[in-house]
Amino acid sequence: MMSIKLGIIADDLSGGMNIGVEFSSSGLRTTLMQQLQVSAIDTDVLIFDTATRIAAPEMAVRSVQEAAAILKAYDPLMVVKKIDSLLRGAVGYELEAVQKVFGFQKCLLVAASPKLGRTTVAGNQLVDGQLLEQVRQRVDPSSTTEGSYIPSILAAQTQLPVDVLKLEELEADTEAVVSRIRQSTASVLVADCQEQAGLNHVVRAAYSAGVRYYAGTYGLGEALALLLRPVLPPVLLVVGSLSAAAYEQVAYLKRALRCPHIQVRYDESFLNADVEAYARDYQASLQAALEDAPFVILQVSGALPEVELLWRTADRLGMERSTISARVDAMLQAIVKPLLPEIGAVVATGGSTAHSIFSLTQADALQLATHEILPGTPAARLMGGAYTGMPFVAKPGSQGDRDALVRLAQHVREMLSAP
Template identity: 25%
Template sequence: MKNQRKAMAVIADDLTGANDTGLQFSRYGLCTEVLLEGAEPGPASAADIVIWDTNSRAIDGQAAYDKVQAAVRQAQQAGFTRYYKKLDSTLRGNVGIEIKAILDMGLHDFAFVLPAFVQTGRTTVGGNHLVQGVPVEATEIARDPKCPVTESCLPALLQRQSGLQVAHIGIAELTGGPAVIDAFVRRALAAGCRIISCDGWADEHFDLAARTVAGISSQVLWAGSAGLADCLPAIFNWNDKVREQTPALVIAGSVSSVTREQIAELLAGGCELVEIEVAKYLPWQEQSALPLLAAISKKLAQGTCLVIATGYQPAAVEQTKAAGAKLGFSAVEVSEITATMLGWIGAQLVNSQKLAGIVLTGGDTAVAVCRALGVTGIRILEEVTTAIPLGTMTTREGKTLQVITKAGAFGKPGDLLQAVRKLQQ
């Protein structure tokens, strides 16, 4: 990693957990070092990520508290300012106690806790922590000889062990999108909560929740399994690989209020809006849009996720209709011309740019883009969220790319942002 030192100190309670979390950072090119219990980083250490194994999972709570604070003091002396508390993905050990140990040092505003690890079947739904879909207290983990877990409710476990007030980001907040999560967390903090725990049953929840929380405070104690650790390099832009992430393209032909709200969430999530004033391009001639196409292509080449829209501003719709009427076009004809324009622009960008994928919202828009690309069908792969499919399509030129389609006046505020995140994974 270039020109970035002391990115994050990780405090783990056992060696294997330390190593699997270290892997999440090292695969992004971060220089990562794991220290066994009692070891200290050398004075010339060039590691970006240093992981302290306190070997404290199966010991007395007070002893674990003391070990964690000792490790944090070492990390402070080494120059670290960001901290990650590695948790077991089945909640074994002194989870709440060790989080409290770090919070008590006064370095953080609050702890954000997301222990799920979807790839290994550990999820949290409605506050209940599950292993392969079964509450953890009903699995063999409850009979672990050293660290039995007899509480499946994550916020209850954290509050009991830490003695601190806990608020939980649940199903309603995650499905509501960034604005809902942001408002919920701010209310919880104002009410005195020091720990914010979070559901997680799909990969996109990690980036969605963590990115929102990162926008609330720069002094967050991150706490979770390897799953949460995996999304942090992208959030903090810690290496060239992440900064050069392939952009996604959203083309929104729908003029519904639902789509406008979804676009607003996209913009809040870091996407950039290119609103096309269709009235300027009537009657439609491809040649007239070449300067606009060049400007859009430049942004995509720089790695910027874009949303191209024709009706984000409500007044633009009426202006387009009025301009079309002056030229003798009916409202239906203007709508068809708009779809043709978006289809042509989308096809040019897909053929010329490297994209993580494309999101098409509005039926007419989706068909126009597919026809302009010479696509004859879409292979459906999975559901991104309710009734929003991810698939692949192959263009006339033989280029295969991911595509997500969504009806215009449909979905929750965060659905388009969730679609973009899915493509970039």
């Protein structure tokens, strides 16, 4: 029987569909079935709906074991037990049933779906910022789940040892989180999560730690889809605007997407320095970042006090500010030019910055898309030259809400997925 990338066991049809769309929208062939069968299916992601959300524990275990046994024959790279974000159903029983069939040592359980208002803090499940137990009567009066603390909910259904990965632990770098996961002796690791970027972070770390069994809700689908989708070249976000809006957008982007931020620093020596020499260390930093991250920020607009110092020094020396701008432009090109072949898409903030990068590509023109990503900011692709087809976006520096760069980065990333 052919192998698949991912096998998912869901306890109801809507749950199987809402996690499945994260994979189908990423270009992975995704199939959902309610009738279990062992005949070969040519797909990347295979989802079985066992319809056991309201089943008695004994029946739920039998159905899940049967589904797991069939999935095992497909030799999946990873296995997911889709659970309910309100923790209804035989969650603990079903987790253990899958574990026994596959022989997994560890399961990462992420019950959060931040985009749907479901988060996990200190092991407690929250709905729109309130403990699950406080809203259960409102969201589902028929639920028999008691409490909000996930380890306690699991303990009522399984004897599998449970550990909680706390928010402060998961804010560390990937290497530290990998070490934390490997050191835990628990069978189920419940991960705190308040933002989707944090969810993606802990899932990447768990995969690096060798975990191949996951349990979660809608939000887990995005994180796993990022692991399974084809490797795409990185998106470079170049920021040259001195607008306060641009600085706010960079700060939000760093938090939301956890991307490396290379900030060019300036002092008086820049006015007389060899710009290529000045660029050398930043070029090395950018190269390293492009090798490791899907999104990288290169900010050539310095901190305002540094810029004001340059202006005062230039005024004293009789140097025009346009000369400073030309030197910044030359330095930017020196940083980026040798690395262009490694870049998949560009988002440039600030008109002169966008012009500098565009001229560097030696493209003939831009093919504008038929829609705007943000008001006044359309998607586009380069036409002509070595980088034909590269997504290219130019955003006015002072425009857009704080999430503007996040939305632009994610959009051009999707353009790379569907050239």
